[in-house]
Amino acid sequence: MEKLLQSTICFGKFKLSSGKESNYYFDLRKLFSNPDGLEELISRFNGPISTEHTTTHICGVPYGAIPLSTAYSFIYGISQIVLRKEPKGHGRCQLIEGRWKSGDHVILIDDVWTTGSSMLKAKEVLESQGLIVTRMLVVLYRGALEIPKDLEYLFTEYELLRTARFKQQLYNQGNVCFAADLNTSTEIFKKVTELGNSISVLKLHPELIDDWDSTVIAKLRGLAKTYKFWLWADIKICEVPHIAEQQLLRCDWADLVSVMSIVGNETIIRLSKVAKDLDIMLVLVPSLYTEGRLLWVDTVIDYEDTSIVASVGVRIHGLVYIKAGVKDSEELSDVDLVVRGRSLMV
Numbered sequence: 001m002e003k004l005l006q007s008t009i010c011f012g013k014f015k016l017s018s019g020k021e022s023n024y025y026f027d028l029r030k031l032f033s034n035p036d037g038l039e040e041l042i043s044r045f046n047g048p049i050s051t052e053h054t055t056t057h058i059c060g061v062p063y064g065a066i067p068l069s070t071a072y073s074f075i076y077g078i079s080q081i082v083l084r085k086e087p088k089g090h091g092r093c094q095l096i097e098g099r100w101k102s103g104d105h106v107i108l109i110d111d112v113w114t115t116g117s118s119m120l121k122a123k124e125v126l127e128s129q130g131l132i133v134t135r136m137l138v139v140l141y142r143g144a145l146e147i148p149k150d151l152e153y154l155f156t157e158y159e160l161l162r163t164a165r166f167k168q169q170l171y172n173q174g175n176v177c178f179a180a181d182l183n184t185s186t187e188i189f190k191k192v193t194e195l196g197n198s199i200s201v202l203k204l205h206p207e208l209i210d211d212w213d214s215t216v217i218a219k220l221r222g223l224a225k226t227y228k229f230w231l232w233a234d235i236k237i238c239e240v241p242h243i244a245e246q247q248l249l250r251c252d253w254a255d256l257v258s259v260m261s262i263v264g265n266e267t268i269i270r271l272s273k274v275a276k277d278l279d280i281m282l283v284l285v286p287s288l289y290t291e292g293r294l295l296w297v298d299t300v301i302d303y304e305d306t307s308i309v310a311s312v313g314v315r316i317h318g319l320v321y322i323k324a325g326v327k328d329s330e331e332l333s334d335v336d337l338v339v340r341g342r343s344l345m346v
Contacts, residue, residue, distance in 0.1 A: 004037045005140075005155060009164045018115040024161070026140055028111040032067045039071065044154050045109075045137050047076040054105050056134070057081045057098065061110040061122045068109050068139070081106070083122055095129070102130030113138040113151065166281060166309045166320050170336060173200035173228055177322070179341035180204055185216040189223070196227030201256065203232040203339060217253045230255035236285055238263055241270045248274050258283040258312070268306055275307035283322065284311045310337070 007030070014025040031038050048056045057079045060069030066082060073080035081098035106126055110119045123133045136150060142157035178199045180188050188209070192202060202224065206212050224231050233254035237244045244259070244267050251257045259271060261284050268282070275282055310320035315334075324339035 004031070004034065004041075005160055009160065011168055016114055017118060020114070024164075026112055026142070026157070026160070028139060029064060029067075038067070039075065041139065041154070042068065042071045042075050045072065045152065048078050048107060049134075054103070055079065055100070056105040056107065057100055057131075058107045058109060059083055059122070059126065061108065061118050065110045068111060072107070072109060072137075078107075083125060096126070096131075100131065104131055105134045106131045107135045107137060108133050109137040111138070112140045112142060113153065114142050116143060116148065116151075162281065162307060163309045163318060163320055167336070169230055170200055170320070174198065175200065175335070175337050177201035177203050177232065177337050177339045179234075179324070179339050181208070181341055183208055183210055185209060185211050185219070189219065192220075192223050192227070196223065196229065199227075199229050201230045201232050201337060203234050205234055206251075207235065221253060224255075232256040232258070232283065234258045234283075236260055237267075237271065239267070241267045244271055245274050248278070248280070251280065252278050254280060256281050256283050256310070258285050259308075261286045268308070272307040280307065281309040282307045284308050284316070284319070286311065286314045 005026075005028075008027045010025045010027055011023065012025070014022050016022055016025075031041060048058075058069045058072045058076075059081050060066040060083075062083050062085050069080050069082075072078075079099065081096055081100050084095055084097070087095045108119060108123055108126070110122075113119060119136055119138070123136065126133055135152060136148075138151060138153045140155050140157060140160070141147060141151070141153040147153070176199050178191070178195055178201070180191060180202060182188050182191070188204070202220075204220075209216065220231060231254045233251040233256070235247060235251065236258045237247050238260040239247060244263060248257055248271055257275070257280055259268065259282050261268075271282060274280075308319065310322050312322045312324075315321045320336045321334070322337045322339060323335045324341075326335055326338045
């Protein structure tokens with residue numbers, strides 16, 4: 001389902017219903033053309049609560065959410081009413097279509113909540129006609145951090161965007177990551193100038209670069225902008241939470257930062273909060289490819305609502321799959337991002 005929803009994300013310049021501008025847009029109406037996907041989506045909402053003496057209806061915020069309310073009506077077997085933006089200009093001139101009476105309960109549903117103005121307006125209109133809105137459902141919440149207590153949602157925009165932006169980068173720039181395991185900025189700048197147009201990610205170990213400073217960082221960011229690749233700080237954070245946070249803060253120049261999964265839930269959750277503030281994505285490293293390693297973590301944390309966008313060496317559903325040492329074309333087809341070092345330095 002997450003993959004299906006990620007396919008609805010469009011990148012560009014968009015004006016939202018709230019009047020705000022955004023460089024991405026969730027076109028959830030694409031789901032209406034996928035009946036199986038729509039059924040699975042709506043089934044994730046809880047069904048209506050049975051009441052002995054009160055009728056409950058489902059109502060979609062006009063007009064984009066009407067297919068959602070129709071699907072909910074069929075799946076859970078409850079009555080649907082249709083709210084118009086304004087009374088019909090002929091016939092019975094109704095504002096609310098369907099069989100209902102004052103005092104009936106209504107479940108209100110919409111596709112996206114940004115400011116909530118459309119849903120709250122619909123709620124106000126329904127209640128002005130004597131109906132009682134008992135629940136508000138939304139597929140995607142992309143509003144403020146403090147989510148309204150009476151709102152039920154399936155996904156947040158952050159959950160869907162965390163990998164979509166990365167996959168968009170790979171789609172635009174290709175699936176090659178250059179591992180610049182070099183010791184001077186001069187060497188790195190030379191290789192980047194040679195390879196810049198053929199890579200999507202530049203992986204660095206800043207602790208190995210002898211002359212690493214703010215000037216080097218500024219030039220790297222400039223090159224990244226010119227050649228449109230992302231910067232990956234492969235520092236493999238593996239510390240207690242408060243130390244790990246400080247390590248991440250020092251990587252504010254990077255787009256991606258690697259973290260060992262052995263640190264566990266608490267550290268990754270705390271790192272995710274810092275990463276959101278810095279607009280950094282985390283790359284999960286379950287273990288290292290070293291001979292005689294003592295630990296291989298093949299059961300990773302629940303990455304939902306974290307800043308993790310990719311995993312190295314282990315394919316995890318929903319994440320970008322990164323792998324080094326890929327040789328044959330058959331294996332290559334199963335990898336989202338290929339890490340190459342010496343093979344590119346010839």
